[in-house]
Amino acid sequence: MSTTPAARPRPIEIVPSVLPADFARLGDECAALETAGVDRIQWDVMDGVFVPNLTFGPDVIAACRPHAKVMFEAHLMVVDPDPMLGAYVDAGCEMLIVHAESVTHLHRSLNRVAELGAKPAVAINPSTPIDAVSHVLDLVDMVLVMTVNPGFGGQAYIATMEPKIAALRQLIDQSGSAGASGSGIDIEVDGGISADTIGGAAAAGANVLVSGSALYRYADGLAHGVADLRCRAEAASRA
Known part of the structure; x- marks a missing residue:
C-alpha cells in the first residue's frame, strides 16, 4: 500500500461564462461579474467549425478588458488555434485553453502559449x-474536462464525467507534476454546472467550476449565485 500523503485540495474557483450575458453591454457585464466576486471570467471562443456556433473575436475581448x-x-x-494564440493574449487573456482534439502538435501549441506569456491549459471533450x-x-496549469459537448x-x-474527473485528479496527483507555473494543476469543468450539479463535480476533484446559464438565473443576483455555488463546491470538496 502506498504511503504517499493525499494531495492538498486545490482552492475552489467560480468562473462565469459570458455566453448568457447581454452582448450589447459586455464591458458592463464583466464589471458586474467582478463585483459579484468571481475568480476569473471565461470567454467561449467558437469558430462555427470545431463547434456549431460563432462567438467572440479578440477585438471584442480587448474592448472589455x-x-x-x-x-x-x-x-x-x-x-487550428495556433495562428490566433497571440491575438488572444494581446487582447488581455491571461490563460488560453486549447482542445487536445483540435491541434496537431499539442506540445508545440502549449509551449507557444507559455512563450507568449499566458498560462497554458488543455481541454478534452466528453x-x-x-x-x-x-x-x-x-506543460499546463489546468486541464478542462468538458461536462457537455461544446x-x-x-x-x-x-x-458520467465524474469518474473521469476523479481519474484525472488521481493521475495529476500521482504524476507529482507542479504544472507549467510550478504552483500545481487545476481541474476545470464546464457545462451544465448549477446548484444541483456543482457538488458532484467538486467531490470528484474539480476545483475550477464554470457556470453560465445557471449563474445568470439566480433570482437574487450574481453575487448571491457566486456565493451559493462556491459554498456548495467547498462543502462537497471537503466531504
Whole structure:
C-alpha cells in the first residue's frame, strides 16, 4: 500500500461564462461579474467549425478588458488555434485553453502559449480519454474536462464525467507534476454546472467550476449565485 500523503485540495474557483450575458453591454457585464466576486471570467471562443456556433473575436475581448481586473481565460473551441494564440493574449487573456482534439502538435501549441506569456491549459471533450493529456501535464496549469459537448450554453450536465474527473485528479496527483507555473494543476469543468450539479463535480476533484446559464438565473443576483455555488463546491470538496 502506498504511503504517499493525499494531495492538498486545490482552492475552489467560480468562473462565469459570458455566453448568457447581454452582448450589447459586455464591458458592463464583466464589471458586474467582478463585483459579484468571481475568480476569473471565461470567454467561449467558437469558430462555427470545431463547434456549431460563432462567438467572440479578440477585438471584442480587448474592448472589455479595461472594465475588469479579474483574470480572463479564453476557451478556444476552434480548429487550428495556433495562428490566433497571440491575438488572444494581446487582447488581455491571461490563460488560453486549447482542445487536445483540435491541434496537431499539442506540445508545440502549449509551449507557444507559455512563450507568449499566458498560462497554458488543455481541454478534452466528453468522449476523449484522459490519456490524451497524460503526457502534457508538465506543460499546463489546468486541464478542462468538458461536462457537455461544446458549442452551446444551457446544456444538461453529463454526470458520467465524474469518474473521469476523479481519474484525472488521481493521475495529476500521482504524476507529482507542479504544472507549467510550478504552483500545481487545476481541474476545470464546464457545462451544465448549477446548484444541483456543482457538488458532484467538486467531490470528484474539480476545483475550477464554470457556470453560465445557471449563474445568470439566480433570482437574487450574481453575487448571491457566486456565493451559493462556491459554498456548495467547498462543502462537497471537503466531504
